[in-house]
Amino acid sequence: MLNSSDIQFLLVIRESASLLATAHKLGLTPSAVTQRLQQLEKKLGIQLMDRSARQLQFTDEGDLLCRRGIGIIDQFNVLLEELHARRHGMVGKLTINAPFGFGRRYVASVVAAFRQRYPDVEIRMTLSDQPLVASSDRFDLVIHIGELRSSNLISHYIAPNRRIVCASPGFAERHGLPEHPRDLAMLPTIALHENNEDVTLWQFRQRRTTVNIRTQPVLISNDGEVIRQWAAEGLGIIMRSEWDVADALAEGKLVPLLPDWKPPDANVVALTRQSAGLPERTRTFMRMMQEQFRPHAPWRLRLRDLASRQ
Structure with a gap:
């Protein structure tokens, strides 16, 4: 048997x-x-x-x-x-996979707080530029940012997040401000390679109009911090999550482009293999992640302060 x-x-x-x-x-x-x-x-x-x-x-x-x-x-x-929880409280193992930058800036602190609150739970966090490509069976929880295409994983909303097209003020002064997404095809861009996505195809929406632009990146990296730094040094245009560029925008190192055209949102979600029957430690960790961004995500507050000063 x-x-x-x-x-x-x-x-x-x-x-x-x-x-x-x-x-x-x-x-x-x-x-x-x-x-x-x-x-x-x-x-x-x-x-x-x-x-x-x-x-x-x-x-x-x-x-x-x-x-x-x-x-x-x-x-x-x-x-x-x-059965163990009835006698010993929160126990077991929790394995987490998260993107490099977001994992370092936001997930790691929740892991630390969770560990202090529940010391009997063993936690393993892996940071990756391809969290969806790695075998999902190895992880209890995958933190993902952006559109979830074909997948058998269950999505749990964590926080709002937009994509923003931006460049340095010096770059905008040298090349001029693009008026339409098609102008990007003629300008140097910088791409982030992650999850085996098509990083050169950028999508924009304006009311009911959708435009797809094939860019020609002059630089590509699998690290978001690197491409943000390249953009701040005036080497090209990037499309990045607001959580990543909010500080640079507020400090004037980057400026937003094409404000009337919106790339698709890239909300932060947690992915699990199942929707029901999740271990209490997994549910509790997701709640702590969600609470970190309530009532407002910190990047939204930074951009709100920037808008109020302009």
């Missing part, structure tokens, strides 16, 4: 992407891992791995067992946590 340890064993194989890596992670020999896999297949009477593939690949049945098994393990862990 299949048990939870069998499912966890298969999930470790899928996450490790090789039997050798699985052996290292479990502290076993490669032959022991292979033997256990064969015993599991014999017990179920089905083949779970495709031996003919060049790379590690599950059969349809093996993939189904992994996908359904995640939910079973999650439900089992939630049950155990509820």
Whole structure:
């Protein structure tokens, strides 16, 4: 009969992407891992791995067992946590993936506050320029900024966030202010590469009109702080989240462009694998994230102060 340890064993194989890596992670020999896999297949009477593939690949049945098994393990862990919580309070592990800049500036402080309040919860936070590309099964919570295209993850709203097109005052003086988004195609731009998105295609809306512009970046980086600095030094135009450029705009290092044209919003959200049955530690952490930006996100206050001075 299949048990939870069998499912966890298969999930470790899928996450490790090789039997050798699985052996290292479990502290076993490669032959022991292979033997256990064969015993599991014999017990179920089905083949779970495709031996003919060049790379590690599950059969349809093996993939189904992994996908359904995640939910079973999650439900089992939630049950155990509820039992522990009745006696010990908040316990368990919380794994978080967040973008570099936003993670450093806003998520890390919530992690610190959460840890002080709930010292029995073990937290692992990973910062990445591609949080959606990494295997979502490895994380309880993924902090994402921007549009969520095709995904089986559940979105939980955290804070409002707009995108702003901007450049340095010196750049605007040298090149002039663009009057229409199509003018950007003839100007040097700087792009942020993240989540394998099409970073050269910029979209704008004005009332019911939508315009897509193919830019020609002269600089590209996977670090938002770097491209903001390049823009402040007058090297090109950037499209960035207001949380990232609000201070630079308020200090006059950057100026907004095309105020009558709006790029799509890029709200801050938390992504989970499921909507119901989340562990209490995950729900509590999301609430603390949301509370940090109420009643107003700090970047909105900075931009509001800037507007009042103009």
